[in-house]
Amino acid sequence: MLRFTLQRLLTGIPTLLVLIALAFFLIRAAPGGPFDTERQLAPEIEAAIRKAYHLDEPLPQQFARYLGGLVRGDFGPSFQYREYTVTELIVAGLPVSMTVGGLAMLVAVLVGVAAGTTAALRQNRMADHAVMAAAMTGISVPSFVMAPLLILLLAVGLRWLPAGGYGDGHWRYLLLPVLTLALPQIAYIARLTRASMIEVLRSPYIRTARAQGLALRTIVLRHALKPTLLPVMSYLGPATAALLTGSVVIEQIFGLPGIGRFFVNGALNRDYTLVMGVVVFYGVLIVVFNFLVDVVYGLLDPRIRHRT
């Protein structure tokens, strides 16, 4: 198991290197730079700034310098938020994004798997159609539409919940963003679960279980759930990574101080180091979660477990 873990994490390194290189050169290839402003800076001042941030060096040297910093865990200073390093920005925003994203994912898995299983067991009946219609809606209504609607209803109309802000993570503040973030995920997971469960329930070993007189509940929970979750798992890895790194839309609408906004602001302002910071961070999360998915796969499927 330890060997397997090390191997998988090692194979993640080339992936990350490719990602870093692509992001590094692409953002520099984009027109404009971090210090372009409407007011023209004096050439010597601009030169001084560029020198201070090592932007005057040839690209390969900059890249090497950046990689060197990464190895030491240093993402460099932000070009836009001049008082902060990129690390500080991420560390400040991360707890918010992770809390909201993690809770959303948890809700999505619990509700999605339950809804999908229910739909599968009532295939082509009312409950199934209702779940699938709701899921379709959940997927097709974008969150920038869903969020204001929920705010209008629950915050402005009924005045049950605050309309925005983080409130230091009080549940009343978390409820709406978590719900908005979870809805499309619930929908997606429910659809995956339904399709997978229907397939599994048709397999010969389920017929065997039925022939042994097992109650439906036992069949679903003990025999069918594990194999059903396998295809769902491979979706969960990247989805969790995406949710944990924050949603720009959700954070903007609910005024949450997460890291999602850095993706957009960094890119718009050509804040090279900030963009690189979030890209690397996101990349690491993707690699880690895909690895976790593989581990869970092994736990669910003995045939994979024994091969390693």
Next chain:
Amino acid sequence: MSPPLLDVAGLNVRFATSTGAVHAVRDLSFSLRAGESLGIVGESGSGKSQAVLALTGLLADNGRASGSARLEGSDLITLDQQEMNRVRGPRISMIFQDPMTSLNPYLSVGRQMSLALRAHRAIGEQAARKEAAEMLETVGIPEAARRIEQYPHELSGGMRQRVMIATALLLRPALLIADEPTTALDVTVQAQILGLMSDLRERYGTAIIIITHDLSVVAGLADRILVMQRGEKIEEGPVDAIFAQPQQAYTRSLLAAVPRFDRPIQGTPPRMKHATKPILAAESVRVEFPVADRAWFRPRRLLRAVDDVSFQLEAGEILGVVGESGCGKSTLGRAVLQLVPVSAGRVSFLGADDAQSLRRDLQVVFQDPLASLNPRMTIRDVVAEPLEVHEPTMGDKDRTNKVADMLSRVGLDPSLMNRYPHQFSGGQCQRVAIARALITRPKLVVCDEAVSALDVSVREQILRLMLELRRLLDLSLIFIGHDLAVIRQISQRVMVMYLGRVMEIAAADQLFTNPQHPYTQALISAVPIPDPVVERARKREGLRGELPSPLAPPSGCVFRTRCAFAIARCATEVPALRLAGASQVACHRAGEVFQGR
């Protein structure tokens, strides 16, 4: 006389499909006494499986059963789900054809068994597993305590079916329904499982319904036989009467289609012409595959699928290659076709100098007729495709004419050539596959289990077709199969393989009437004979134990671990093929052990 255990009257099964209702079982009635054993025999589509699935409430969602089926007073057809769940398991239990897919691959053996037990009895997990382990011992699984922690993929096919049987008998049901319980198994394993079922029946007094397409399977096990065709009961009677004096023509044709192994068979293949020249020579062929192993820094392990195999094939000859799953027969076929690289030795095909003409002269027919035809191509395009490669200059019209000609040769109406494979039956699809193989006028056709997926009566037709085409087109055939009866019927010479090696090569008659190798002996003695009197009296020698892992074959003679005649020398020295009587045998004790048989 005591009332019957099960009394089925007027059972009908209908399926609602998009193209209308399908009436799968029509007005079926039969009864079964406690402890009695009934064989339900029929070909695919006869409704035999649907009938028993209806009894246990396991029909597909679009299926409806009507009529009555009384088991100890309650009518199985009218039971609701909950009541049915109290019958399934403690009163009736089932085992199915394919023990790989019928066991849950995600749960350990012990877990599956304890779930089945605890659904009906209030006992703890530990106690349930203990009972499960005892039952595994009873069905002949050694080291049950260890096996119970394993998962189905870690067990052999025969072990898995033993696990199925053990699970089914955990609650001591009054009735065990076995749906083609040995069809997916090798013949020696089949013999073990049939023996086990008959032992357990004696021990627990369980009534058995055994469903099969193969009459010889039920000859030794059933008290009565019920023959079904197209959803209806054709004939029913005591096993001896059915075999000795079948009343219905259909039953007679079923019986005739089962080759008798203990007697010379009619329509034996043509004698060998002598002094013909060989067209294929294999010299010490070895084929190895790297074993999928994801770890780094570990030496790559090689699975030796075929080891040191040499033979020659004469022009016009039919060579049968027989052995159980994992013996390397299919890999050998692929090596002959040059579809897999040979890691040592060589295969030389005489008469073809370049790869192009080699491909034209060597053709293949695979096991699953439907899966080996592209579902999106018409029959015409399937059969014409080899021509497009090998006769690129031929006009479209000529090609179509050739296809039509070939289709009528294999017994298909050429006017059907614009249809798609799924519109044909399994037998017809196999005819298409044969037409495709023969369209380039090859010199050698490798048939890899070419009739194994077909019903007995269809199998018979396809075999006859092949023999006839071979005569007309002057073909050589390599016929790979696990079914000894089929191999005997079609081959002139037979090669027996075990764990990648040749055990024996001999003329078909010689091999089957006077086998020299202990493995050949065991194989032949494992084949059930379609005669209840012979079958009941016969004490099978059978093969003990399990096939060793091909990754770590035994030293010396690979068969020695299961051989009753093994001596010290067998462990140290690989026996070479040598002449014993009229056979070539790879056994140190050949001639000595079977002398005078």
